[in-house]
Amino acid sequence: MKTIVTIIMFCVISFSFSQNAVKKADRLFDTMWYKEAAVLYELELNKIERRNQGGDANHISLLKRAGDAYFFNTDMDNAYKWYDKLVSGFYSEVDAEYIFRYAHALEGVGKYREAKRWMKEFSKRTHKKDNRSPKLDQRGLTVDDILDIAPRFTLKNVSVNTKYSDFGPMYYKDQLIYASAVDTSYYHTRIYHWNEQPFLNMYVGELNEMESDLKHIDQFSKLINTRYHEATLAFSPNQKKVYFTRNNYNGDLKRDKEGTNHLKLYSAELLKGEDSLHTWQNIKELPFNSDDYSVGHPAISSDGKLLYFVSDMPGSIGGTDIFVVDILDDNNKDLTEYSGYSQPRNLGKHINTPGREMFPYITDNALYFASDGYLGLGGLDVYESRIVNNHFNEPENQGAPLNSELDDFGFIVNEEKNRGFVCSNRLSGKGDDDIYSFVRYPKGEASCYQAIKGYISHNITGERIAGVHMFLFDENGRELEKTTTNINGGYAFNTSLDCSTKFMIKTEKTGYGPREKDVLTLSKSGETVVPLGLETLSRLIVEEAGVLKIKIGIIYFNLDKSYIRHDASVELNKIVLLMMQYPNMVIKIESHTDSRNTDAYNLDLSDRRAKSTRDYIISQGIEASRIESAKGYGESQLINDCKDDVNCSEEVHQENRRSEFIIIKM
Structure with a gap:
């Protein structure tokens, strides 16, 4: 009976703990x-x-x-x-x-x-x-x-992407403004918990000549960026006013009755007479925000008269819908309760679904947005709704490779150049959400693109080589992308190239001779595979388990001695000559013994031999600073099973009596 009572009490307590956890x-x-x-x-x-x-x-x-x-x-x-x-x-x-x-x-x-x-x-x-x-x-x-939609886009992962969220690009003059969760100054204290990343702020990127990549410059605005989220913004046509998304924060973080902190839209103006990204002022909350629902992701029409945004406000069809308001000038008498703006209008069931419509972008030609409420490839897909006679046509999925099995969103485009940017958390990216530049082919014009991939191996042994730095260049010598071979020696560039296009690949790895190869992509869409063979700079240089070493003959020492014999000096001179040939080479010396004798004795003996070896190399004219260390490890790193009390032949013991010369840099 006592046992039964105990079991019942245990079950009740366990149930209570479970309920509390849930x-x-x-x-x-x-x-x-x-x-x-x-x-x-x-x-x-x-x-x-x-x-x-x-x-x-x-x-x-x-x-x-x-x-x-x-x-x-x-x-x-x-x-x-x-x-x-x-x-x-x-x-x-x-x-x-x-x-x-x-x-x-x-x-x-x-x-x-x-x-x-x-x-x-x-x-x-x-x-x-x-x-x-x-x-x-x-x-x-x-x-x-x-x-089966014919591919119309080629994508490239841009250089500013990090392992965190990078998204929400928007054109500003000849630059790109984007949001990123990289925030080193607050990394340890400001984490937003739904995916454990630093809070989002907005940054400025400088576009390259081809508008295919960007380089980080600075924060967008220290006044606009706060200690919480700022992301997704849009500019007035004269680029003197900006609309941006922020947490419901204005000195204090506000939550609704359920404890949810919603998003709001804000505007700011460029300081008169200034043309600096740091001089935004007069930050205002837009009048149709609420503490009880979210408003965000702004887009402005080219004439500056319409502001599109996303919200889950009352009257929404789905999780989030796209709305629009008129931007009214000061002379407009119909300012209503939304001072400066008309009452928000839902774009209706022709665009919005019971799912999520997000990240609108409007041009004179079309409305672009992300949605998971239409038939798609997975998560959010990018859709295009063409504008015909001032009406939106049926939205069309933009297909792969623009869309993937995960979330694809934040699409912006220069309609004249057919170039733009899109965001995705697809698995081939660098981190969570990444920004990709794209080239779009006109509809009806079959696009043909090639993915570039391959592997690197040793020319003589055929062994695959990890950690090789790979560089992709166009036919004009402009660097397009860089990557590194994986543990199996494989590599793949994110940049897709046109078919029948010349390009060049270069390699770089410490201890190996550089290699470059001119290639022509294949004539139809698919993959151009480029395997390359490399050789070390000298036959004395080998790579073992990812570590570069100088391989010479066995360094023999007399029994219980550490001085350099004549036959040992012959081998060590090979290292001296190699280090003279490569004056930037830095090495470290490790000496090992077999398992015979005590641990302490072997450790001391190997250390004396390592330092004796170092002293000899220095005596032959090599600067002491080029030998990072000389250390003995005794019998602590045996390379076979000849441990204490194991009977082994002299030949097998000899495998453990070795000196290793590890290349630190060249």
């Missing part, structure tokens, strides 16, 4: 601390699975929340993991919204065939009840149709 996870989730919430949900789900107690309403709720925590943080691998368990285990009890999210997660991990099936299931369940249904039922446009 409540904490829910609080984190509701305040958008998705990453922390996901960890707690997973812990609870793992407990349920270990106890084999799944199947109740609480289990289903946890599966939904775990999937959502990853889905809203765009971690589609983990979202798919939990949604798959939800749908496969509780199909009849799963409502249509989770079928929709499951289909998007499938797209996000590249399972398009399965996603197609579940999109049809979503449409079947919600027919005539959810206006996403006709957009996703695939009786007209199908996923296969989108995959």
Whole structure:
């Protein structure tokens, strides 16, 4: 009886702890601390699975929340993991919204065939009840149709991208303003918790001649950048006024009744007579903001009369919709309650869906935006709605490679040059969200592009070489991109080149001779594979497990002695000559013994031999500063199994008695 009572009490206590953990996870989730919430949900789900107690309403709720925590943080691998368990285990009890999210997660991990099936299931369940249904039922446009869209874009990952979020580009004169989570001054203290990155600020990038890359210059404005998020901005046609997105922060961070801090739109003006990015003033909150919903992602028409933005304000069709207001001048008598602006107008069901429409960009030709409410390739896709007779045409998916299985958004374009920028968190990027430049081919003109990839190996041994710096140049010698070979010696450039185009690849790695090769891309879309062979600068230089060493004959010492014998000096002179040939070479010397004798004795003997070797090389005219260290390791780094009390031949013991000359730099 006592045991039973104890077990019951233990179960009650365990249940209480579990309930508290779930409540904490829910609080984190509701305040958008998705990453922390996901960890707690997973812990609870793992407990349920270990106890084999799944199947109740609480289990289903946890599966939904775990999937959502990853889905809203765009971690589609983990979202798919939990949604798959939800749908496969509780199909009849799963409502249509989770079928929709499951289909998007499938797209996000590249399972398009399965996603197609579940999109049809979503449409079947919600027919005539959810206006996403006709957009996703695939009786007209199908996923296969989108995959078959002729590629019109070539993309390049720009140089300013980091391992954090970099997105929201916008043209400003001959520069580009963008948002980044890189903030070294606050890195340790200011982290936004839904994906554990530093807070976003806006920065200035200098565009190169081809407008295909940019170089970081400075912060956009120290007055506009605060200790919380600033991102996505738009400029008036005369570029004297800027609209930007910021947390609901004006000295104090404000939250709604649920504890959510929303986004707001602000404007600022360039100081009169100034032309500096640092002289923005008169920061104002726009009058249609609210503490109870978000407003952000501005875009301005070319005539400066219309301001487009994204919001989840009352009257929204979906998660977030695109709205527009008229920008009224001071002479306009119809200023209404929104001083300086008309009342916000929803762009309607022709553009907006029950999903998310975000990041609008308007030109005289079209409205571009990102959405997950239309049939797409996964996550947010970029859509184009052409403007005909002042009306927006049916939005069209822009296809791959502009769109991918994850989120693609923040599209801006120079319509005349057919060049622009887009953002994506696709797996081939440098970090979370990355900015990509693109070239767009006119519609109807078949684009032909080539991806450049290959591998680097040793010319003699054939062994693949990691850590080789690779440089891609165009036919005019302009550097396009650089990368580094992976552990298997492979490399791939993000930059795509036109078909039948000349380019050059150069290599660089310490200890190896440089290599360059002129290549012509293939004549039809695909991949141009360029393998290259390298050789070390000298036959004495070898690479072992990624470490460059000078390989000479065995350095023999007399028993229990450390002085340099004549036969040893012959070998050491090879190192002297090599170091004279390469005056920037710096080495370190490591000496090792076999396992015979005591550890202390071997350590002392090897150290004396290493230093004796160093002294000899210096005596032959090599500067002491070029030998970083000379150290003995005794028997601590044996290269075979000849440890203490193991019977080995003299030949096998000799393998452990070695001196190594490691190249630090050249």
